[in-house]
Structures are given as structure tokens and as C-alpha cells.
Amino acid sequence: MTTALVTGATAGLGAAFARALAAERRDLILVARDGDRLAATAKELTEKYSVQVEILPADLASDDGCARVEARLADADRPVELLVNNAGIGLRSGFVENSIADEERMLALNVRAVMRLTHAAVRSMLPRGHGDVLNVSSVAGFGPTAPGSTYSATKAWVITFSESVHLTLKHRGVRVIALCPGFVRTEFHQRAEIPTADIPDALWLDADDVVxxxxxxxxxxxxxSVPSVRYKVLGGIVRYAPRPIFLRVIGRAAKAVGRGRQN
Structure with missing residues (x-):
């Protein structure tokens, strides 16, 4: 039986990945900040799927948290076959309105933790000649957004990073993929206090379908991986539209958002 490690595993896409992988009869290592929620999630999965579930409380925005998970990924006696880098945050406001502390925490979690854990995982996988890394990005990473400039930049980094490592390692038995969903019905927007009332129902995805x-x-x-036909189309427009035209459209959106904040 193989083992998968999932970060941000107690809610949203992380919890959906944990359920799907447990259903495949994979043993799990679940990582999140909240030890109590981790324990409850582990108990539920163990009882339902009869798999072994290890919990690893860690704040991946910190050096110590990353180091704890890196050590587990590097344990050759208990190999991890799949790493799911799901933990990440967004912020309600744009770059100027956010505190620099919040911006730096987002960079630490969305970028640095992904880099560090991927590095630890692939260095352990390569001697075995196989293994998988799935990094959760977003269609927001295909181009600039308004507001939220740092969030889209972090997700753009995850896409480019994952594609680069994929090209480097695919001939050595290690697969790396960036998952780029659109709006998914999870706790993500609620935790970030991001309003969602104006988002059309047609743009929402189900977490289990995305996984x-x-x-x-x-x-x-x-x-x-871009789930659903509608986001493949929207993502393609954002990613491959002529840059001057796309930037003009985003600029107008940013201006409209700015006027709305002033009213």
C-alpha cells in the first residue's frame, strides 16, 4: 500500500484529496495547523476506508513547520509516493490595502512552502525512480487579476515552477503537475472574507470533481490540470490572449473596483 502526504488536509480541496486517496486504499499523512481537526479527519478516514492515517500538525508559513514536513518526506524507511501541496491562502483586499505581514505570509505559504516540500519530496523519489507531486495552483495564475495582485502572482509561480520541474524529471520517473481550478465550493473564500455573492453559479466547481x-x-x-470545459476555455483565453488587450481589460476592471471602493 502506497502513502500520500496532503497539506491543508482538513478542509476544501485538501479534504477532498484525502477522501479520494483513502478510497484508493492509500495510507495518508495529513498536514494542517489545527491538530484537533487533523485528529478528527484521521479518525473519520480510518473508520470509513480502513487505511493508516498519520497526522502532522505544522504551520507551513513557518520555517519550523516546513522543516517538520520535509523531514517526514525525506524518511527513506517510510517513503511517500505522492505529495499534494494544497495548503494556501488568499487575501480579501488588493496589494496596497493589505499589511506587509499578510503579504509575506501569503508568499511563505503559497510559494516558499511549495518549493521546499517539492524539493524534499523529489529528492527522496528520484533514487526510487518513481513518485508524484501535485501542486495546487489556480486559473488566477494564468494572468494578472484585480484586485489581489500578489495572489495571482503566487499561483503563476506555482504553474511555471511545476511545469519546469515536470520537464526536468518526467524522464526519470517522477511526475509533477499544477492543478489550476477556478472557483471551488470550499472554505477558502469564507476564511479570506472574500465576497462571493456576485459569482454566477455556473462558475462554481465541486471539490470532489476537481480532485x-x-x-x-x-x-x-x-x-x-484545468478542471471542466468552461475553465479550460476561460483559462485559455486568459493565458493566450494578446497581452496588450488582456492588460487593457484588467486595467479597466481594476479602475472599476477602485471606484467601487471609494463609493
């Missing part, structure tokens, strides 16, 4: 598509794309050896 199913992501794991299928990983097994196909794809470098990126």
Missing part, C-alpha cells in the same frame, strides 16, 4: 480530474491528469502525465 477526480486532477488525479486523472496526473496519471496521464500532464504538466497542468
Amino acid at each position: 477526480r480530474d486532477a488525479l486523472a491528469d496526473l496519471r496521464r502525465g500532464r504538466p497542468t
Whole structure:
């Protein structure tokens, strides 16, 4: 039985990944800050799927938290076959309105933790000649957004980073993929206090569907996964539209948002 490590595993996409992987009869290592929620999640998965579940409380925005998870990934006697880098945060306001402490925490969690854990995982996987890393990004990473400039930049980094490592390692048996969903019904927006009332129902995705598509794309050896036809189309428009035109559209959106904040 293989083992998967999932970060941000107690809610949203992380919890959906944990359920899907447990259903495949994989043993799990669950990482999150809240030890009590981790224990409750582990108990539920163990009882339902009869798998072994290890919990690892850690704040991945901190050096100590990353180091704890890196050590577990490097344990050659208990190999991890799949790393799911899901932990991440967004902020309600744009770059100027946010505190620099919040901006730095977002960078630490969305970028630095992904880099550190991927590095630890692939260095352990390469001698075995196999292993998988799935990094959760977003369609927001395909281009600038308004507001929220740092969030989209962190997700753009995850996409480019994952694609680069994928190209480097795919011939050595290690697969790396960036998952780029759109709006998913999870706790993410609520925790960040991001309003969602104006988002059309058609743009929302189900977390279990996103996870199913992501794991299928990983097994196909794809470098990126964009769930659902509608987001493949929207993501393609954002990613491949002529840059001057796209920036003009985003600039107008940013101006409209700015006027709305002043009223």
C-alpha cells in the first residue's frame, strides 16, 4: 500500500484529496495547523476506508513547520509516493490595502512552502525512480487579476515552477503537475472574507470533481490540470490572449473596483 502526504488536509480541496486517496486504499499523512481537526479527519478516514492515517500538525508559513514536513518526506524507511501541496491562502483586499505581514505570509505559504516540500519530496523519489507531486495552483495564475495582485502572482509561480520541474524529471520517473481550478465550493473564500455573492453559479466547481480530474491528469502525465470545459476555455483565453488587450481589460476592471471602493 502506497502513502500520500496532503497539506491543508482538513478542509476544501485538501479534504477532498484525502477522501479520494483513502478510497484508493492509500495510507495518508495529513498536514494542517489545527491538530484537533487533523485528529478528527484521521479518525473519520480510518473508520470509513480502513487505511493508516498519520497526522502532522505544522504551520507551513513557518520555517519550523516546513522543516517538520520535509523531514517526514525525506524518511527513506517510510517513503511517500505522492505529495499534494494544497495548503494556501488568499487575501480579501488588493496589494496596497493589505499589511506587509499578510503579504509575506501569503508568499511563505503559497510559494516558499511549495518549493521546499517539492524539493524534499523529489529528492527522496528520484533514487526510487518513481513518485508524484501535485501542486495546487489556480486559473488566477494564468494572468494578472484585480484586485489581489500578489495572489495571482503566487499561483503563476506555482504553474511555471511545476511545469519546469515536470520537464526536468518526467524522464526519470517522477511526475509533477499544477492543478489550476477556478472557483471551488470550499472554505477558502469564507476564511479570506472574500465576497462571493456576485459569482454566477455556473462558475462554481465541486471539490470532489476537481480532485477526480486532477488525479486523472496526473496519471496521464500532464504538466497542468484545468478542471471542466468552461475553465479550460476561460483559462485559455486568459493565458493566450494578446497581452496588450488582456492588460487593457484588467486595467479597466481594476479602475472599476477602485471606484467601487471609494463609493
